[in-house]
Amino acid sequence: MGRVAVLVMEMQRGVVGDLTKFPDLVEACARRDVIANAALVLRAARRAEIPVIHCTAAFRPDRAGSHTANCPFIVALLKDPEHMLEGTGAVEVLPELRETGDLENRRHHGFSPFTGTSLDMTLRSLGVSSVVALGVSLNLGIPGLALEAVNLGYRVTVVTDAVAGIPDDYARAVLKHTVSLLATRATAAGLVEAWR
Template sequence: MEGVAVLVMEMQRGVVGDLTKFPDLVAACARHDVVPNTARLLRAARAAAVPVVHCTAAFRADRAGSHTANCPFIVSLLKDPAHMLEGTPAVEVLPELRDPGDLESRRHHGFSPFTGTSLDMTLRSLGVSTVVAAGVSLNLGIPGLALEAVNLGYRVTVVTDAVAGVPEDYARAVLRNTLGLLATRVTAAGLVEAWS
């Protein structure tokens, strides 16, 4: 599928996996089958030669390169000095979503995958004009991804059953009232069928 790439946002062991500090987000992912739906989506993407880019987050132990005091959420996270440290298992992509041919775009600050990373250049070098968003969360990362992508000129599709946020009613409202203004919304099954 020419011109399309899948961006998988923060599906990391320390975010929604076995090393999480966000049990409510993990529970929301489980209720909506986010991990299995994302895995199915990624298998179909790879089979259709659609690039998969894991947009991941990490911190250096010394926090160099990270704004750590400009956001209450980050300030609270970093009370744990070991949270999401570069080189630790917590920053790894969930094993069931990884493939050796996938790309990764790592960031050390902020909540969205484009600012301060090479993601835009990577996508342009691949000829991408449409990004398909999956992952977490509907609270910050997915809206940030969609807004930045639109501002950079990309078309955006959000996979509604491969994203999650908390609380549930807020996540549904973001999908409807924010992402509905920025992106096309589809299910994983819909894309799998389109790519097969």
């Protein structure tokens, strides 16, 4: 079946941590224990020698390499010239989810960790054919990750209690009506048990 890797989507200080501009998303993560469940999965993956790749987003101060006017959400975010700037604390992975041996895949545009990055080549160089996705959000990032991974030939599993979106009823609908068409769904506890 090939090797598995865990893709951690935008679990960054400026997205769901202490420097966030998205309090509703932080609250959704807290209600669902997303960070704690993500940490469980990542510890189990590392014990099983499964690669962990943090898929992060950032902008350069001059916005070079980023499409900034083609998406209403990005236009709104970038009214703040300091939003998610490269080299600031906001783009750092949450410390409780990061370990030295982890990899990072940084992007400067779009909502998927695959387009315009080296993620596909990194996964193929590691012999990966299946990915486990967790993080945020079910509004954009997780569906984008799953769709592009499937298009590239990977099998995808989404950790249902280590993802969040807003509002809650919409997030549940995405898991049921979109993610279920693209990916296997699993819980953090189920993966921990499978990787023992």
